[in-house]
Amino acid sequence: MPYHVIEKTFRDYADDIEGVNIHYVVTPIGESPDWNRQRVSRFMPLMDGRIRRKSLRLPLFVDQNGQRTNRYNLHHYFEIIQGGERRYSPAFVEEVVTAMENTAQVSVTTGARFVKA
Amino acid sequence: MPGVVAWLSTGDQSSRWLAYRGRLQGSGLRLHYGFDGWKEPVREVALETVAENLAVAELKDLESHFALDCAVARDDEWDNNGGGDYRLWIGFDAIDAHLHVSGAGAGPLGIGSLGSAMASAGIVAGISSWIDNRALDGIDSESARLFSLVWVRPGETPLKEVRRRLAMGAIGLKLHPTIDDYRADDSALDPYLEVAAQAGCPVACHSAPGDADPDHIRRLAERFPTLPIILYHTYLGPHEGRVRALEHALEQPNLYLETSWCRAAVVRELITNVGADRVLFGSDASIDGAAHYKRHPPNVEGTETYNTGLINLIRSLDDDTARKVMSDNARRIFGLDTAARDA
Numbered sequence: 001m002p003y004h005v006i007e008k009t010f011r012d013y014a015d016d017i018e019g020v021n022i023h024y025v026v027t028p029i030g031e032s033p034d035w036n037r038q039r040v041s042r043f044m045p046l047m048d049g050r051i052r053r054k055s056l057r058l059p060l061f062v063d064q065n066g067q068r069t070n071r072y073n074l075h076h077y078f079e080i081i082q083g084g085e086r087r088y089s090p091a092f093v094e095e096v097v098t099a100m101e102n103t104a105q106v107s108v109t110t111g112a113r114f115v116k117a
Numbered sequence: 118m119p120g121v122v123a124w125l126s127t128g129d130q131s132s133r134w135l136a137y138r139g140r141l142q143g144s145g146l147r148l149h150y151g152f153d154g155w156k157e158p159v160r161e162v163a164l165e166t167v168a169e170n171l172a173v174a175e176l177k178d179l180e181s182h183f184a185l186d187c188a189v190a191r192d193d194e195w196d197n198n199g200g201g202d203y204r205l206w207i208g209f210d211a212i213d214a215h216l217h218v219s220g221a222g223a224g225p226l227g228i229g230s231l232g233s234a235m236a237s238a239g240i241v242a243g244i245s246s247w248i249d250n251r252a253l254d255g256i257d258s259e260s261a262r263l264f265s266l267v268w269v270r271p272g273e274t275p276l277k278e279v280r281r282r283l284a285m286g287a288i289g290l291k292l293h294p295t296i297d298d299y300r301a302d303d304s305a306l307d308p309y310l311e312v313a314a315q316a317g318c319p320v321a322c323h324s325a326p327g328d329a330d331p332d333h334i335r336r337l338a339e340r341f342p343t344l345p346i347i348l349y350h351t352y353l354g355p356h357e358g359r360v361r362a363l364e365h366a367l368e369q370p371n372l373y374l375e376t377s378w379c380r381a382a383v384v385r386e387l388i389t390n391v392g393a394d395r396v397l398f399g400s401d402a403s404i405d406g407a408a409h410y411k412r413h414p415p416n417v418e419g420t421e422t423y424n425t426g427l428i429n430l431i432r433s434l435d436d437d438t439a440r441k442v443m444s445d446n447a448r449r450i451f452g453l454d455t456a457a458r459d460a
Contacts, residue, residue: 019252
């Protein structure tokens with residue numbers, strides 16, 4: 001199934017970080033995320049040194065008012081397990097525009113524009 | 118760290134000696150206890166100090182009970198395991214087939230919290246895993262009575278590392294298709310399962326909607342029919358998924374059902390349908406910290422705690438079935454007796 005890829009990175013800020021997960025939801029622009037029902041969770045593997053990377057596979061379209069649109073919001077936050085404690089980053093929201101409309105092409109985005117924290 | 122409360126002897130169901138080693142020491146120690154979830158009457162017996170930091174007491178009238186719950190006192194001081202109390206099961210040594218520990222940290226996911234949680238539920242040993250295998254390198258699994266699984270991320274975890282960890286004492290593999298973003302029947306898993314099959318180790322797989330669906334896990338089990346594959350949680354989702362997990366277990370003999378986050382009534386249903394040899398008790402401790410097995414509000418489907426649910430479950434089972442589900446199946450499937458002997 002085709003999808004849109006966004007890579008997220010996280011830099012370990014301490015030696016006793018025991019794991020980092022990223023939680024995310026996509027919504028039509030302007031809608032609030034329903035974390036309890038829609039949350040997707042992924043582990044962020046440590047790739048080199050202190051840097052963790054994870055490529056999120058996002059939909060090419062979302063439904064907004066009965067219309068398919070390739071512009072939507074990605075909401076995400078990090079869960080950091082440090083010294084046996086769970087810590088959470090603030091939630092971020094960014095606008096995603098998938099590369100092509102009505103095609104099966106997979107696009108890759110490595111950066112993201114934060115529109116609201 | 119919690120104190121240790123343990124049976125000194127097994128076999129006689131009417132009376133037994135109990136041992137305590139903890140922060141309260143010297144003369145005047147008392148064991149404050151009740152049975153089956155602190156049912157009245159609550160009783161007290163003197164603990165006799167027989168060696169440095171070791172006190173014992175003889176407990177009687179055990180035969181009509183399933184579990185002993187207790188705390189230790191001296192004058193006005195109490196050791197109640199940080200508020201969680203201590204539990205001992207009377208008919209078996211309980212093993213938890215599904216634990217997590219993130220390392221040596223002091224937080225709810227660390228080894229200290231897990232130890233307190235296990236002591237509060239009468240868990241004498243367990244099977245643990247963590248999303249980053251390296252986090253477990255810094256803890257003393259043996260003294261914590263933990264047997265480790267190797268967390269496998271297909272295509273990323275080196276096969277060499279899997280073989281090395283199995284050779285160093287890990288007793289199986291852990292798969293979590295949901296958090297690691299792959300389907301449970303992904304062919305990229307095959308080299309890892311071949312390593313497990315060669316080593317005679319089972320595979321535990323998170324079972325839930327989506328990538329970890331029991332339909333996918335069954336296909337994996339069909340490709341490796343001699344390899345025990347344990348469906349962690351049976352199915353962490355709506356009841357229809359548990360029914361499908363059960364149906365797959367009935368048709369695919371190398372599938373086993375682990376019971377974390379299932380109410381006692383659901384566990385009983387699984388046992389009735391698939392048989393006592395195919396169901397393993399597990400809890401996912403200590404995801405909810407030191408209070409994992411007795412948290413309020415209740416954390417098992419919002420209606421019961423593990424500790425209350427287990428009393429109801431064990432009361433409804435015959436002795437042989439209870440021992441299999443709570444202990445013997447995990448020992449057999451994970452080869453714990455062999456692992457302990459080799460150690």
